[in-house]
Amino acid sequence: MAAKDEGMVAPMSVMKRVTMIFRAKANKALDKMEDPRETLDYSYQTQLELLQKVRRGVADVATSRKRLELQLNQLQQSSEKYDRQARDALAAGREDLAREALTRKASLQSQITDLNTQYTSLQGEEERLTGASQRLQAKVDAFRTKKETIKATYTAAEAQTRINEAFTGISEEMGDVGMAIQRAEDKTEQMKARAGAIDELMASGALDDMVSGPRDDIQAELDRMGASSSVDLELERLKGELGQGSAPRQIEGAATADGAASADGTAQGTAGAGHARTEQPQAGDGA
Amino acid sequence: MIVRILGEGQLEVDGGAADELNELDAKITAAVERDDEDGFKPALDELLARVRALGTPVDPATLEPSDLILPGEDATMADVRKMLADDGLIPG
Numbered sequence: 001m002a003a004k005d006e007g008m009v010a011p012m013s014v015m016k017r018v019t020m021i022f023r024a025k026a027n028k029a030l031d032k033m034e035d036p037r038e039t040l041d042y043s044y045q046t047q048l049e050l051l052q053k054v055r056r057g058v059a060d061v062a063t064s065r066k067r068l069e070l071q072l073n074q075l076q077q078s079s080e081k082y083d084r085q086a087r088d089a090l091a092a093g094r095e096d097l098a099r100e101a102l103t104r105k106a107s108l109q110s111q112i113t114d115l116n117t118q119y120t121s122l123q124g125e126e127e128r129l130t131g132a133s134q135r136l137q138a139k140v141d142a143f144r145t146k147k148e149t150i151k152a153t154y155t156a157a158e159a160q161t162r163i164n165e166a167f168t169g170i171s172e173e174m175g176d177v178g179m180a181i182q183r184a185e186d187k188t189e190q191m192k193a194r195a196g197a198i199d200e201l202m203a204s205g206a207l208d209d210m211v212s213g214p215r216d217d218i219q220a221e222l223d224r225m226g227a228s229s230s231v232d233l234e235l236e237r238l239k240g241e242l243g244q245g246s247a248p249r250q251i252e253g254a255a256t257a258d259g260a261a262s263a264d265g266t267a268q269g270t271a272g273a274g275h276a277r278t279e280q281p282q283a284g285d286g287a
Numbered sequence: 288m289i290v291r292i293l294g295e296g297q298l299e300v301d302g303g304a305a306d307e308l309n310e311l312d313a314k315i316t317a318a319v320e321r322d323d324e325d326g327f328k329p330a331l332d333e334l335l336a337r338v339r340a341l342g343t344p345v346d347p348a349t350l351e352p353s354d355l356i357l358p359g360e361d362a363t364m365a366d367v368r369k370m371l372a373d374d375g376l377i378p379g
Binding site: 023135138146165 | 291294296308315316319334352
């Protein structure tokens with residue numbers, strides 16, 4: 001068979017090669033067996049260890065996911081805080097402050113979107129690993145039963161065949177699960193590093209600078225342009241909600257009986273911000 | 288025959304589907320040969336989708352080895368290469 005493989009001009013099909021690699025690993029392990037009964041017990045121990053490892057893997061991914069969930073909540077709260085500040089600032093006629101708050105919100109928002117993607121991917125990893133853990137558990141249980149049967153009815157020739165079958169089946173599952181754990185561990189490590197970095201940023205209050213972080217200048221400039229146009233849109237939206245819409249509202253106001261009230265509002269918006277704010281409460285007290 | 292999709296488990300697929308699966312596999316193999324990552328992904332997706340559509344999940348408690356083992360859905364060409372290399376991705 002080896003000679004045939006070497007002589008092949010076209011490469012063998014991917015799925016057949018993957019299958020052969022798995023089979024070869026199992027056969028290699030089988031070849032090392034001396035006393036089949038001892039090997040069965042030894043293999044069972046290895047299976048239990050792998051099972052524990054998968055369960056730890058599931059727990060690690062879950063921990064990582066929960067931490068991410070907490071961070072997302074915190075970021076969401078900050079984002080809402082900036083939103084409120086923008087409203088307050090605009091109500092007070094401080095468009096500059098509102099703009100600053102909305103800019104911070106926009107940079108948080110990109111962070112939130114990014115974390116949401118990570119969160120979804122981690123959720124998928126958790127589901128896959130949970131499934132792998134359940135499948136391995138079922139196979140390990142089946143192996144234990146088979147192992148006891150083989151040991152009880154032991155005749156060398158018969159045992160060897162049965163052991164080979166059971167061994168190849170479980171070895172394939174262990175190879176599959178082993179790869180899944182490896183991948184989950186890599187991902188969890190990445191997420192831990194990332195979550196740690198975000199915690200530090202949140203603690204230092206430097207999260208506002210995230211947008212101009214490690215990316216290149218042009219990208220930063222493009223992002224800034226994108227963020228500032230979304231800030232403009234949000235400003236318009238807030239103005240609309242607070243009845244501070246500029247040109248269209250004035251025309252409307254002039255044409256209706258509410259003209260006076262509306263004109264009042266516009267005047268306040270354009271007046272010197274500091275004065276407008278100190279005078280307002282006094283007017284309220286008088287009324 | 289039993290087909291394993293790595294990361295998903297084993298499926299029982301009627302032996303009559305072998306020709307169709309071989310054709311789809313040939314597409315993947317061709318993509319790997321050409322070093323064509325863009326062609327690899329859709330070819331792998333197609334093969335896995337066919338196996339899932341044709342197959343029924345095997346009782347996880349079976350100890351029967353698979354007749355065919357396929358890379359998982361998020362495997363890249365690099366992953367497959369590593370798997371095929373000696374002492375590659377498969378532990379043990």
